[in-house]
Amino acid sequence: MLFQDPEFQKLLLLHSRDRRYQKLIEELEELPKDLARMDKKIEIERESVELAMAEWKDLETLNNTLEKEILSHNDSINRQRNKQLEVKKNEEYQALENEIANLQSKIDGLENQQIEVLLKIDGARETAELAQGKITERVEEMQAQRDKRASLGEERKTEVEELKSEIEETRKEIEPIFMSTYDRVSKIVSRPPYMAPIMDQKCSGCHLRVSNDVVSSVLVEKKITQCDQCGRIVYVER
């Protein structure tokens, strides 16, 4: 049987190595994209922490500004009160009194604003601290995954190199007639598998029925044979 022919077995071995090689190459092509995608995710997580921290800081700044304004209005009120002690005329006293009332109502407004800001600060601080804790943990996890992916990529590169020389060695050991058919098929099919077993008279590469001639060529003539539908090398596993 062709399938049991040691030369044909070598061809099958070459085929499985070629398939593995192709798969590794595709995987390695994905690697930089995968790493970039992971870096982007990490970046977004880090930014969200920075954003939460900035929000909190902005509210603290706003609170400080309000605080200063309130203090400065209070100073003004004190100054007006001192002036009131010095003025003689009733209408001058009243004018200062009006200014004081005006300043006091401004202070009341600012204090209400400040209460709101202080409440927001509590929320923002909680959010920022939570984000920092949780996200830092998540970022570390993601970074570890990324590093793992990168080192796996390095391992794959080594494997590809080893496989490449194994493939070269195997090719040298195979009969030229097998080799030339195999190479021709790999050009026609362009993507592995280049070899497919026949099952229920169907080529398992393209899943179409092969002709009786194909079956007879494989089983009776025991020749290297191609599927008459897709061109793959077909064989029967026995």
Ligand SMILES: [Zn+2]
């Ligand atoms: Zn086929």
